[in-house]
Amino acid sequence: MGTFLISKRSNDEFQFVLKAGNGQVILASEGYSTKASCENGIESVKKNSQDDNRFDKLEAKNGKLYFNLKAVNGQIIGSSEMYESSSARDNGIESVKKNAPDADVKEDL
Template sequence: MAIGHYELKKAKNGQYYFNLKASNGEIILTSEMYVSKASAKNGIASVQTHSPHEALFELKHSTSKQPYFVLKAKNHQVIGVSEMYNSESAARNGRQSVIKNGSTSDVRDLSEPIHDSI
């Protein structure tokens, strides 16, 4: 059974963030920005720990009334945010995908440029 993965990236401002992707490559959860790579890795570890617990997800609505969800740690700090969905049922399906894929240990570090050697 295919399972998702994390992609750790560096933003243009020098900070780090990660996306959790489902097995089909769709982004299902995005982190906040972190000052250090180590902090971003800790964020991934927190999602891995907390994502199996449905009670830690909160369904919200944007100012334009689009549903989305957040995943919170047990201390109530938001550790990931979903995309905007066109219905609450689609948001619930997204939440189930995070529950299914969040515990993956597949972390792909894309934060450093790859240099080809000749």
């Protein structure tokens, strides 16, 4: 089962990551000014991760592949790590879809 981990950045913004059952980070958020807005971001991931249309499959300038998860309004709510192949990226998306809905939320503040 996955876990959302909320932490605080050095600039005092809150951020979450979604970790798979093996502890690997599969999605990371942007910074949020409040903990409440960070928690809302987690709820948005839980909801939007079940819709294939919310995942944008992208390629970085260096040729590595990644994906963004977007909310209904088009705002990015999480980004993946960089992958070497499209099959690895697709596996990352499937992992988010599998782990996000029932993931526990923990804090490291």
